[in-house]
Amino acid sequence: MALIDNEGRMPARPDLESLVDSYYSSLYQFAFSLTRNEDDACDLTQQTFLVWASKGHQLRDVTKVKTWLFTTLYREFLEKRRRQVRFPHFELAEVGDDLPRVAPATADQLDSGTVVRALGKLDEVFQAPLTLFYLEDYSYKEIAEILQIPIGTVKSRISRGIVQLHNLLTQGARASGGTRKDLHG
Amino acid sequence: MDSQRAKEILLLYRPGASDANDPEFADALEQAERDPELARWFEAHCARQSLVRHQLKHISVPQELRQRILDQVAGHSKIVWWRRPSFHALAAAAAIVLVAGLAWFWTRSNGGNSFADYRDQIVRGVQRFYDANNMDMLTNNLTEIRAYLAQNSAPSDYVLTKPMEKLPGIGCNVLKWRSNKVSLVCLDSGNKNILYLFVVDRSAVSDPPRTDPPQFVRIRKLMSASWSHEGRIYILAASGEEDVLRRFL
Numbered sequence: 001m002a003l004i005d006n007e008g009r010m011p012a013r014p015d016l017e018s019l020v021d022s023y024y025s026s027l028y029q030f031a032f033s034l035t036r037n038e039d040d041a042c043d044l045t046q047q048t049f050l051v052w053a054s055k056g057h058q059l060r061d062v063t064k065v066k067t068w069l070f071t072t073l074y075r076e077f078l079e080k081r082r083r084q085v086r087f088p089h090f091e092l093a094e095v096g097d098d099l100p101r102v103a104p105a106t107a108d109q110l111d112s113g114t115v116v117r118a119l120g121k122l123d124e125v126f127q128a129p130l131t132l133f134y135l136e137d138y139s140y141k142e143i144a145e146i147l148q149i150p151i152g153t154v155k156s157r158i159s160r161g162i163v164q165l166h167n168l169l170t171q172g173a174r175a176s177g178g179t180r181k182d183l184h185g
Numbered sequence: 186m187d188s189q190r191a192k193e194i195l196l197l198y199r200p201g202a203s204d205a206n207d208p209e210f211a212d213a214l215e216q217a218e219r220d221p222e223l224a225r226w227f228e229a230h231c232a233r234q235s236l237v238r239h240q241l242k243h244i245s246v247p248q249e250l251r252q253r254i255l256d257q258v259a260g261h262s263k264i265v266w267w268r269r270p271s272f273h274a275l276a277a278a279a280a281i282v283l284v285a286g287l288a289w290f291w292t293r294s295n296g297g298n299s300f301a302d303y304r305d306q307i308v309r310g311v312q313r314f315y316d317a318n319n320m321d322m323l324t325n326n327l328t329e330i331r332a333y334l335a336q337n338s339a340p341s342d343y344v345l346t347k348p349m350e351k352l353p354g355i356g357c358n359v360l361k362w363r364s365n366k367v368s369l370v371c372l373d374s375g376n377k378n379i380l381y382l383f384v385v386d387r388s389a390v391s392d393p394p395r396t397d398p399p400q401f402v403r404i405r406k407l408m409s410a411s412w413s414h415e416g417r418i419y420i421l422a423a424s425g426e427e428d429v430l431r432r433f434l
Contacts, residue, residue, distance in 0.1 A: 025246045029244040038247065045254065115237055133199070134234075135241045140197075159193070159196050
């Protein structure tokens with residue numbers, strides 16, 4: 001990682017080029033997962049770094065720069081969408097009845113496009129936490145910071161999102177003629 | 186812990202990530218070792234999780250995006266230096282020093298109320314305590330500057346020359362000289378140079394300068410030009426020689 005020196009210390013402030021090199025790919029992938037559109041994802045990624053150029057100096061803890069960038073991108077996404085709908089909150093306990101009934105071997109049917117399309121079919125509230133969950137290996141605490149929601153809400157949304165996603169992928173695989181063995185229940 | 190509860194917990198498990206170290210998963214993982222059916226489900230679940238994660242991480246990124254970002258940010262950074270946020274923060278802090286400094290400088294002076302006293306003190310003062318970071322108000326909008334000065338009962342009906350009208354503002358200050366309010370309008374004359382325009386009521390001094398031509402006097406590092414116009418005294422000061430000021434008169 002270019003932002004850490006040889007002794008594992010974070011420099012005072014990363015230069016823009018290092019920052020772009022380190023994060024533009026993962027930011028784009030996050031943006032693409034949210035928008036499912038290359039142009040929109042590029043716009044969001046570029047806008048994120050523009051915001052950094054004008055407001056990045058306000059970030060006091062430079063170890064939080066990655067979280068800051070993802071938070072900024074997500075805010076920009078929300079602003080772009082101008083969503084008015086309040087996010088529903090699901091408790092983790094509600095998930096149990098819907099646990100996925102899917103088979104293990106779907107590798108040959110899945111590609112990035114299929115996964116992103118399936119993500120796009122999820123309830124909106126599940127998309128961002130689930131993408132961060134898979135894409136960046138963020139902890140639930142970090143995801144909660146980025147999305148600015150309670151950690152319990154993060155977990156419940158990811159749980160339900162996984163269920164929805166896997167069901168969608170399974171339906172897609174069934175529609176395309178794959179054989180499935182039900183391993184659940 | 187029963188298998189159903191363990192399954193609910195393991196649903197959030199990401200193979201290969203740091204989740205294995207999370208104590209919340211430990212009991213559920215132990216339950217999976219005891220329950221073969223749960224173990225099969227968990228194995229399948231891990232395979233799916235790895236697959237989805239792998240595919241998301243392989244979303245292709247447009248090749249030109251990196252350069253587009255750098256180009257766009259570079260273009261954005263070409264905004265004039267005094268509009269940068271870092272400058273604004275510095276300006277706010279330095280304004281405090283300026284106000285204190287100017288107050289001290291002008292109150293300690295015991296000179297008379299001749300125009301030369303006023304001009305020398307105010308132009309020296311601005312060099313001593315003032316730099317580009319010090320403004321009561323920071324804006325490039327000349328209308329806003331005039332409104333701010335009016336709001337603070339400082340001279341705001343000043344007349345800018347045509348060349349000055351075309352310059353972007355930087356900001357302004359309300360100063361005091363012997364109980365007279367002085368408007369200081371800062372204009373951006375390019376190349377990081379500031380034009381300082383001081384305006385005070387003509388009655389503030391006993392011997393106001395002529396209307397025309399302007400009087401040019403160097404005061405330390407600044408060249409100044411002074412004139413009177415419709416009840417106001419104007420002093421324009423800037424780094425450089427007389428010809429620099431003449432461009433704006």
